[in-house]
Every structure is written in C-alpha cells, then in structure tokens.
Amino acid sequence: MSKSFETQRNGWTASGERAILVSVALPHRPWPTSDPCDEIRGLAETAGAVIVGELTQKRQEIEVSTYIGAGKLRELKDLVVARDADVVIFDNDLSPAQVRNLEKELGVKVLDRSEVILDIFASRARTVEARLQVELAQLEYSLPRLKRMWTHLSRQTGGGIGLRGPGETQLETDRRLVAERIRDLKARLAVVLARKEREVQSRRREYTVSLVGYTNAGKSHLMNALTGAGVYVKNQLFSTLDTRTRRWHIPHWGRVLLSDTVGFIRDLPHHLVASFRATLAEARHARLLLHVVDASNPQAEQQIDAVTAVLKELGCSNQPTLLVLNKIDRLEDRSRLRLLEGRHPRCVAVSALTGEGLDQLADMVVEMLAEDFAEAEIITSAGNGKVLAYLNAHAEVYRQEFHDEANEVRLHCHLPRRLLQQLRDPSVRIRLL
Numbered sequence: 001m002s003k004s005f006e007t008q009r010n011g012w013t014a015s016g017e018r019a020i021l022v023s024v025a026l027p028h029r030p031w032p033t034s035d036p037c038d039e040i041r042g043l044a045e046t047a048g049a050v051i052v053g054e055l056t057q058k059r060q061e062i063e064v065s066t067y068i069g070a071g072k073l074r075e076l077k078d079l080v081v082a083r084d085a086d087v088v089i090f091d092n093d094l095s096p097a098q099v100r101n102l103e104k105e106l107g108v109k110v111l112d113r114s115e116v117i118l119d120i121f122a123s124r125a126r127t128v129e130a131r132l133q134v135e136l137a138q139l140e141y142s143l144p145r146l147k148r149m150w151t152h153l154s155r156q157t158g159g160g161i162g163l164r165g166p167g168e169t170q171l172e173t174d175r176r177l178v179a180e181r182i183r184d185l186k187a188r189l190a191v192v193l194a195r196k197e198r199e200v201q202s203r204r205r206e207y208t209v210s211l212v213g214y215t216n217a218g219k220s221h222l223m224n225a226l227t228g229a230g231v232y233v234k235n236q237l238f239s240t241l242d243t244r245t246r247r248w249h250i251p252h253w254g255r256v257l258l259s260d261t262v263g264f265i266r267d268l269p270h271h272l273v274a275s276f277r278a279t280l281a282e283a284r285h286a287r288l289l290l291h292v293v294d295a296s297n298p299q300a301e302q303q304i305d306a307v308t309a310v311l312k313e314l315g316c317s318n319q320p321t322l323l324v325l326n327k328i329d330r331l332e333d334r335s336r337l338r339l340l341e342g343r344h345p346r347c348v349a350v351s352a353l354t355g356e357g358l359d360q361l362a363d364m365v366v367e368m369l370a371e372d373f374a375e376a377e378i379i380t381s382a383g384n385g386k387v388l389a390y391l392n393a394h395a396e397v398y399r400q401e402f403h404d405e406a407n408e409v410r411l412h413c414h415l416p417r418r419l420l421q422q423l424r425d426p427s428v429r430i431r432l433l
C-alpha cells in the first residue's frame, strides 16, 4: 500500500478518508470520559474523515519508538488491513521519529492530535490574518518533521533544485527555506498584531466584551442571540476562526462591543496558541470576558479548566470574567447545573437557543462593567513622567490640570479599578469620585 502521502504532509485533507482512531491513556493523561475516543472522533469527523475503527490502550509509559507496544501495534496493523484504512489518527502527540516508525510499520499515513487540529484550522482560515497564523503554526510544527515534507515545500516556493545553495543537501535547503518563511511570516504577523493592538486600543473608550470558551460551546450562537448578527454557527468544532465584533444594545443602558473568538480545546498545540495572539487581541484588551461553557456536556468542568489554562497562557487570566453556562435547555435534570453554579460563584445560566437567562446575563454584564471601573482624581508631581505616561496609556483621561505653585498635576480619569492598585505609591494621591 504505497501512497504519496509524503507530498501532502502539510496539506492533509481528510475528505472521505477512512480513519482508525487510537487513544492511549497514560498516568499523567487519563481518558477524560468513559468514551476514550470521544474528542478525537469529533476532531477527525470535523476534518472530514470517516471513522472505520477505534483502538485504545492504557499504559504506564509510552514505548519510545512506536508509542504503543508491539502487541498493540500488530493488532493495529491487522485492523488497518481488515478495514482498508487510509490513515491512523492518534489522540496523543507523537514525535517525528514515532510517526516515521509507525508509518513504516503500518504502511499508511499516521497523524497525531496536533496535526488534525492544525488541519482543521487550515481549512477554516478565511482572512489573511488567520491564514498567516495557521501557516506559521503549521511550519513551526513541521520544522522538526521536515524530512517528509520537502516536495510540498519546493512546490510551494516554485521549484526545489534550483533553490539549492552550494554544497547544501536537499534537507538543509528545506530547513533554510522553512526558516526563512517562518521569519517572513513572523514579520508580517508582527505588523498585523501592531495594527490590531492600535485598533483595539482606540476602542478603549467603549465597553468591550469578548466571548471566549471551548469549541462548540455556543459562543457564535450567543453572539447572534444577543446582537442579531449573522455569524456562522454549526455543530462542528472550530467553526469560528476569526474574531468578529458586533454592537450589542443593552436596553436602558447602552452600547457594548461584543467580540466572538476562536474556540479553545484541551492540549491546544502550543504554536497555535502563540500564533493566534493577533486574533485574540480583542480578548486580551476586553473589559470583560464572557467564558461560555456547554453546561450540557459531561466534560463541562474539564473544559472550563482547559479554557482557563489557555487564557492564562495568553495573558488574560487577570481580566474580569463571567462564566456563562449555556445550553441549559438541554438539561433535563438541573441538578448538574446547580453543581456548576455552586462551584463557580460568578456565573449565569442561559440558553442561546431559547433565550432563557439572556436578560439576567445582560444585567450581570452591566453590573460587572460598572463595578470594574472607577472615576478618580489622581494627583502627582509634575515631574512624575512614569505615572503620567502610564495613565495616558491605560486610562481615559478627561481633564489634566497643572498647579504651578504645588508643582503637581491633577488628572481626572476613568480607569479599571485594578490599575488603582498598581498606582499605589507615596508619590501618588488617589481620590475616588
């Protein structure tokens, strides 16, 4: 069964491919549910694969060369032949050498969890920004696996042989080309990121709220329900890859800018998190995060933890956050909801589908936005450039007065309360208004 998968490495399209799933539980990575393949099945199907078999194994430690043990490998090989599979998908992350050994042994393409997630992202990326981010993540992921993707790369850059430098092997050439492309993508993304940061900063005067959460939690649906926006909603993983911002008019209060964002998942490939910094600029600068959870999912609690971990990695962990327990219409027995509510003091239960709880959500958003900000007069010496620059960068300064005789500046500001903590200094006086 020889296949030309080497040439497709970085552009795997699983449409209709017959896949066997493998999930290995290890002491530090147990199966999250009684159904070990639950999530990888969702990912593989989202990528377009047809599942023709599943195999699971519990191990104390991995087999270094092939991840699974020799007996399990034989069983897997038999299954590949019996089910005429095209691809084997691991729910774990494999090293380049493990992939190579497994492919040699099995005679079919072997993918790991990160690769499937990257593939889904690649097929969903629509905007220039999302494409740049996904390409960067894919190349960084591929660099150590380069041996098998050179044909793809030379195709992309318009011919391989002619590009080779004197005395370079093909692999060295490939490494150099990929490294150059990574540098180029990073430079372009830095420009995008700087523009985004400026845009987001210019919205600082507005009330900005970001929807974040596990993939398929119902963020886009909630966005539509609140703003009437026509955002793509589908029962699949990672349907939203680009941030969209819409106006949300909260009756008797005012306007909020609401952003929808890319969904998170457990063990999100590290490169993907890092490269999605531009897309998540909205979330980083939002005055309030709405962390949406599918309360009907038995894994709700683990998904909350996974999202919290990614938020931390993105530098969003100190932002005011309201947990939104969504899809409560699907809960026949509400005792599970009570459990979640008991564990998370700041939460609200809603259904984006039926509209239940949305008024209460709006009330809590208003309450949190108001409580999170303060009006204050800040008095400091005219020479305190550091504090003045800090306030001008992070607060909304309405008025600034110099008092020559005391050599001080008085600034009348609207600012997040947490900044007040950071201004605590003998040289600064704060008067709340």
Ligand SMILES: Nc1nc2c(ncn2[C@@H]2O[C@H](COP(=O)(O)OP(=O)(O)OP(=O)(O)O)[C@@H](O)[C@H]2O)c(=O)[nH]1
Residues within 6 Å of the ligand: 213, 214, 215, 216, 217, 218, 219, 220, 221, 222, 232, 233, 234, 235, 236, 237, 238, 239, 240, 241, 261, 262, 263, 264, 326, 327, 328, 329, 330, 350, 351, 352, 353, 354
């Ligand atoms: N029953 C029910 N289904 C919901 C509710 N909210 C969303 N859904 C469904 O859940 C699925 C996922 O919804 P999305 O809004 O696309 O989820 P998302 O969080 O934006 O997902 P990603 O963009 O993939 O991160 C869709 O099939 C929705 O119809 C709800 O309150 N109740």
Ligand SMILES: [Mg+2]
Residues within 6 Å of the ligand: 219, 220, 221, 232, 233, 239, 240, 260, 261
């Ligand atoms: Mg979405």
